[in-house]
Amino acid sequence: MSYVPNCDQDKKEMLKTIGVKSIEDLFKCIPQELRPRSFDIPEGRSEFEVEKYFKKLAQKNPSNVITFVGGGFYDHYIPAVVDAIVAKPEFYTAYTPYQPEVSQGTLQAAYEYQSCITRLTGMEASNASLYDGGTALYEAAMMAIRITGRNKIIMDGGVSPIYRKMMYSYTSNLSIEFVEIPVTHGQSDRETIEKYLDDKTAAIILQNPNFFGVIDDHSDIVKTSHEKGVLVVQSVYPISLGVLKTPNEMNVDIVTGEGQSLGIPLSFGGPYLGFIATKKEFIRKMPGRIVGRTTDGNGRDGFVLTLQTREQHIRREKATSNICSNEALCALRAVVYMSIMGKDGFRKVAELCMDKTEYTKKRLEEIKGVEVKRSSPTFNEFAVKLPKDPNEVISRLIDKGIEAGFPLGRYYDDLKDYMLIAVTEKRTKQEIDIFIGSLEEVLWS
Amino acid sequence: MELIFDRSKPGKKGIRLPEKDVPVSGEIESKYKRKDLAELPQVSEPEVVRHFTNLSKKNYSIDSNFYPLGSCTMKYNPKITEKIAALDSFASLHPLAPQLIMGGMLTQGALEVIFNLESILSEITGMSAFTSQPMAGAHGELTGIMIIAAYHRNKGNNKKYVLVPDSGHGTNPASAAIAGYIVKSIKSNDKGVMDLEAFKKELNDEVAAVMLTCPNTLGVFNDEIKKITDLTHEAGGLVYYDGANLNAILGKARPGDLGFDVVHLNLHKTFATPHGGGGPGSGPVGVKEDLIPFLPISRVIKRKDGTFALDYDHPLSIGYISPFYGNFGVMLKAYAYILLLGKSGLIEASENAVLNANYIMARIKDFYEVPYKDCCLHEFVISALNQAKNGVRAIDIAKALIDENIHPPTVYFPLIIKEALMIEPTETESKETLDGFIEVMIKISKLAESNPEFFKEFPKTTPVGRLDEVKAAKDMDIAC
Numbered sequence: 001m002s003y004v005p006n007c008d009q010d011k012k013e014m015l016k017t018i019g020v021k022s023i024e025d026l027f028k029c030i031p032q033e034l035r036p037r038s039f040d041i042p043e044g045r046s047e048f049e050v051e052k053y054f055k056k057l058a059q060k061n062p063s064n065v066i067t068f069v070g071g072g073f074y075d076h077y078i079p080a081v082v083d084a085i086v087a088k089p090e091f092y093t094a095y096t097p098y099q100p101e102v103s104q105g106t107l108q109a110a111y112e113y114q115s116c117i118t119r120l121t122g123m124e125a126s127n128a129s130l131y132d133g134g135t136a137l138y139e140a141a142m143m144a145i146r147i148t149g150r151n152k153i154i155m156d157g158g159v160s161p162i163y164r165k166m167m168y169s170y171t172s173n174l175s176i177e178f179v180e181i182p183v184t185h186g187q188s189d190r191e192t193i194e195k196y197l198d199d200k201t202a203a204i205i206l207q208n209p210n211f212f213g214v215i216d217d218h219s220d221i222v223k224t225s226h227e228k229g230v231l232v233v234q235s236v237y238p239i240s241l242g243v244l245k246t247p248n249e250m251n252v253d254i255v256t257g258e259g260q261s262l263g264i265p266l267s268f269g270g271p272y273l274g275f276i277a278t279k280k281e282f283i284r285k286m287p288g289r290i291v292g293r294t295t296d297g298n299g300r301d302g303f304v305l306t307l308q309t310r311e312q313h314i315r316r317e318k319a320t321s322n323i324c325s326n327e328a329l330c331a332l333r334a335v336v337y338m339s340i341m342g343k344d345g346f347r348k349v350a351e352l353c354m355d356k357t358e359y360t361k362k363r364l365e366e367i368k369g370v371e372v373k374r375s376s377p378t379f380n381e382f383a384v385k386l387p388k389d390p391n392e393v394i395s396r397l398i399d400k401g402i403e404a405g406f407p408l409g410r411y412y413d414d415l416k417d418y419m420l421i422a423v424t425e426k427r428t429k430q431e432i433d434i435f436i437g438s439l440e441e442v443l444w445s
Numbered sequence: 446m447e448l449i450f451d452r453s454k455p456g457k458k459g460i461r462l463p464e465k466d467v468p469v470s471g472e473i474e475s476k477y478k479r480k481d482l483a484e485l486p487q488v489s490e491p492e493v494v495r496h497f498t499n500l501s502k503k504n505y506s507i508d509s510n511f512y513p514l515g516s517c518t519m520k521y522n523p524k525i526t527e528k529i530a531a532l533d534s535f536a537s538l539h540p541l542a543p544q545l546i547m548g549g550m551l552t553q554g555a556l557e558v559i560f561n562l563e564s565i566l567s568e569i570t571g572m573s574a575f576t577s578q579p580m581a582g583a584h585g586e587l588t589g590i591m592i593i594a595a596y597h598r599n600k601g602n603n604k605k606y607v608l609v610p611d612s613g614h615g616t617n618p619a620s621a622a623i624a625g626y627i628v629k630s631i632k633s634n635d636k637g638v639m640d641l642e643a644f645k646k647e648l649n650d651e652v653a654a655v656m657l658t659c660p661n662t663l664g665v666f667n668d669e670i671k672k673i674t675d676l677t678h679e680a681g682g683l684v685y686y687d688g689a690n691l692n693a694i695l696g697k698a699r700p701g702d703l704g705f706d707v708v709h710l711n712l713h714k715t716f717a718t719p720h721g722g723g724g725p726g727s728g729p730v731g732v733k734e735d736l737i738p739f740l741p742i743s744r745v746i747k748r749k750d751g752t753f754a755l756d757y758d759h760p761l762s763i764g765y766i767s768p769f770y771g772n773f774g775v776m777l778k779a780y781a782y783i784l785l786l787g788k789s790g791l792i793e794a795s796e797n798a799v800l801n802a803n804y805i806m807a808r809i810k811d812f813y814e815v816p817y818k819d820c821c822l823h824e825f826v827i828s829a830l831n832q833a834k835n836g837v838r839a840i841d842i843a844k845a846l847i848d849e850n851i852h853p854p855t856v857y858f859p860l861i862i863k864e865a866l867m868i869e870p871t872e873t874e875s876k877e878t879l880d881g882f883i884e885v886m887i888k889i890s891k892l893a894e895s896n897p898e899f900f901k902e903f904p905k906t907t908p909v910g911r912l913d914e915v916k917a918a919k920d921m922d923i924a925c
Contacts, residue, residue: 002786002789002793002797003521003717003872003873004793004797005873005874006800006875006876011800014800015800017808020803026796026800027799029820030666030668031668034670034698034702034703035698035702036696036697036699039788039792040568040788041568043788043789044786044787044788044789047523047525050785051528051529054777055532056554057555057557057558058532058534059534059554060553061551061555062534063537069539069541069542075539081490083531085494085498088497088498090506090509091506091721092522092527092719092722093508093719094504094506094507094720094721094722095519095720096724097722097723101844101904101907101909101910102510103503103504104500104503104909105500105503106504108503111923112449115924116485118924122479125924126923128723129724131580131725132768133768135584162765163768165764166767166768169591169765169766170591170766172591173591215477216477217477243478245476245477246479246483249480265536265537266536266537266539267530267537268552268769268773268774269768269769269770269771270540270768270769270770271580271725271727271773271774271775283921289723290923292917292921293917293920293922293923293925294912294922300446300908300910301446301909302909303912304912304914306917306921306923312619313614313615314615315615315619316615316618316628317618317619317622317628319615319619321619321623322583322586322587323581323583323584324583325582325725326581327721327724327725328722328724328725329722329725330721330724332722336493338485339493340459340490341459341485342458342459342485343482344482344487346482346483351465352463352465354473355467358471359469362469391545392546394545394548395545395548398548398551403545403548406541407545429466432467
């Protein structure tokens with residue numbers, strides 16, 4: 001099985017035209033001594049057998065688990081329309097739209113995606129996608145370094161620890177100075193941030209809601225940062241923008257985020273969608289593909305990849321980034337999701353998340369020894385202090401078919417008693433009640 | 446042309462959401478709230494479906510068109526692999542689940558997929574170990590160069606340069622530069638491969654790595670490749686294999702045996718996962734034994750009892766390059782593809798990819814200049830220099846092909862050939878399709894002789910004609 005249409009007759013005729021005796025003759029430019037020392041691959045199997053094999057593997061991952069795990073990646077409902085549109089071969093089997101005349105579908109969808117991201121964040125410009133929220137944040141930091149010509153980065157402790165780890169990996173061979181500001185009271189610590197802002201700082205990186213689910217209004221930090229010529233990068237959770245103050249309303253310079261919540265399945269970590277948006281003045285410093293609207297010779301409107309002189313295929317080692325393939329099909333999911341949810345639906349999803357989160361908090365507070373952090377407002381995720389080791393609690397709840405949350409001790413040494421709980425619009429009152437009942441049982445019986 | 450926003454009207458609703466079922470409200474202070482709602486479209490479900498369906502019709506795609514795009518390996522994407530990746534127990538799996546105590550139990554099937562894929566890719570390429578974390582080819586390049594940098598740092602080596610032949614993909618120099626190296630470009634010789642003397646001149650103990658594509662972007666296999674890898678090793682450098690063109694040599698040569706230290710593959714090329722209109726891809730990276738300690742974390746391991754787990758205990762690792770384990774959905778499709786084809790199928794794929802390329806070259810070489818025709822594997826490059834004398838440039842030929850329902854080859858690449866058209870048919874095209882393409886190419890070459898003025902009007906059959914790219918860059922209308 002190799003999806004090869006050529007039959008023996010075809011091959012014979014083709015070899016004759018080429019003027020060689022066998023297919024092997026075509027490989028004579030590979031010297032014999034360089035041929036494989038081994039190629040121990042099992043022989044192929046039928047479609048039926050392979051499907052059966054994967055179904056068996058899939059069964060090893062129970063799918064009927066009720067999840068309260070988030071950490072920046074959420075179990076949101078995906079409307080059937082989203083799956084139906086991305087399943088169109090005209091979208092998913094198309095190439096990068098380098099030939100615009102035969103790629104207007106992909107290009108227009110990307111333009112509409114860019115428009116939705118700018119409308120959601122309030123920013124003026126978005127690119128057509130990056131790999132994920134973590135690499136988008138790293139690209140934003142590099143962008144700020146290019147714009148300012150400075151090389152110090154301040155990172156708020158509320159930025160996802162996963163993203164902070166990624167940032168350090170990517171920059172380990174570069175001379176960039178990092179400062180981390182611990183989060184003490186839930187929101188960003190203004191006093192300490194101000195101490196570190198100076199004329200060497202390229203950017204401060206913030207997250208809203210932060211890793212603990214805490215909501216903040218960073219407007220004041222933006223103001224002090226700008227006074228020192230420091231750019232502000234903010235990582236956001238797109239669903240929260242159905243309700244929350246936009247990065248633009250806070251005058252943030254570069255916005256990034258993980259678009260998984262916009263109609264993309266959790267799929268064990270990917271493919272996801274990195275987004276990046278900025279102010280008009282910084283567009284030419286932004287990495288990745290950008291789609292622009294223009295006209296053809298007859299004055300008809302159309303779309304092209306634009307500002308390509310920023311990119312690796314033109315600029316090689318001088319490019320703004322090395323990115324080539326992006327996450328176009330995931331961006332298509334996102335624009336279809338935002339279209340089908342629409343202006344009101346998008347807000348409603350955000351509100352449902354917040355209402356159900358509040359209900360979960362209230363129910364948790366009824367359990368003896370459980371302490372919900374109430375010092376700052378949260379969106380749909382929050383930290384709780386447990387009277388028992390969260391790891392033990394989580395593992396016992398997994399036995400009951402519930403992913404209770406994420407143990408914060410994994411990333412924060414001083415938060416070993418804490419668990420992070422996420423509640424999306426998919427969690428019903430009944431599921432929350434089952435969770436509360438099971439948790440109480442695990443803790444106290 | 447109508448945008449989704451043009452269909453929007455207040456009061457129209459898309460999906461119906463469940464009613465609130467909890468007796469409390471999560472209302473927050475207004476200072477944390479946005480002033481106005483985001484102006485997302487207000488459209489009904491039938492309108493959303495019609496809008497995007499009509500958009501889809503404005504695309505060429507591999508299911509409907511021939512796509513001889515050099516170095517892009519636009520092969521057919523099997524349907525069964527889509528079905529497998531969409532299985533609910535894979536698609537709904539939370540990536541943090543295996544990081545919970547006992548959570549590994551919930552994800553054994555997924556971890557097994559990653560482990561098995563990494564093992565089988567190691568055997569296919571002759572490498573010691575793989576990480577499937579990189580999310581695209583260029584991301585794999587960056588990961589590979591970061592691994593090389595970590596290796597040199599650990600050895601106390603002071604290396605500054607990465608050498609890249611002038612025929613290399615643009616991502617190669619870009620990735621090396623972003624990782625902190627100075628890039629030196631090495632010229633090609635008259636056979637189309639990196640010039641050995643020029644290479645030797647630049648090779649010294651400050652060279653961290655040499656990045657090569659083999660066969661290269663001209664479809665030429667460098668028979669001195671072993672000499673290059675040996676020389677680099679003697680100078681204390683490492684050799685990087687850009688796997689974009691692996692589809693040419695499955696079962697015929699393995700980068701590991703050729704002396705390469707680091708390899709990235711493009712699962713969306715060689716292993717038939719769909720390109721998605723530009724992504725998502727997947728760019729796993731393989732390394733030799735000495736470099737294993739530097740691979741990104743987490744790594745998937747198989748325990749003695751046969752279960753699978755995540756392993757973070759690698760102090761020399763370059764760290765996190767992905768939030769989790771890579772583009773798992775893409776990996777599933779590639780792994781399924783490999784199991785479907787198996788050993789013979791993979792070899793058959795490469796053999797027919799090479800046969801198809803050679804067949805096209807043999808039949809059009811009298812009509813177009815072929816600068817390097819001694820060796821042709823899965824792709825070859827023609828130059829439209831002869832046609833350009835009449836004013837018909839490579840881009841004009843590309844646009845003429847569009848009117849024949851054929852997606853154009855890669856144009857103006859590699860940069861070392863003027864008026865380049867890079868042709869890669871892949872193995873999943875029939876002789877009939879190739880014959881059709883050949884006839885069109887011959888017709889176009891004749892038309893370039895007789896009526897060169899016709900070409901400026903191509904394409905005529907598409908929703909739009911040639912678009913004004915200068916205006917696009919000037920106006921910067923990139924959102925509305």
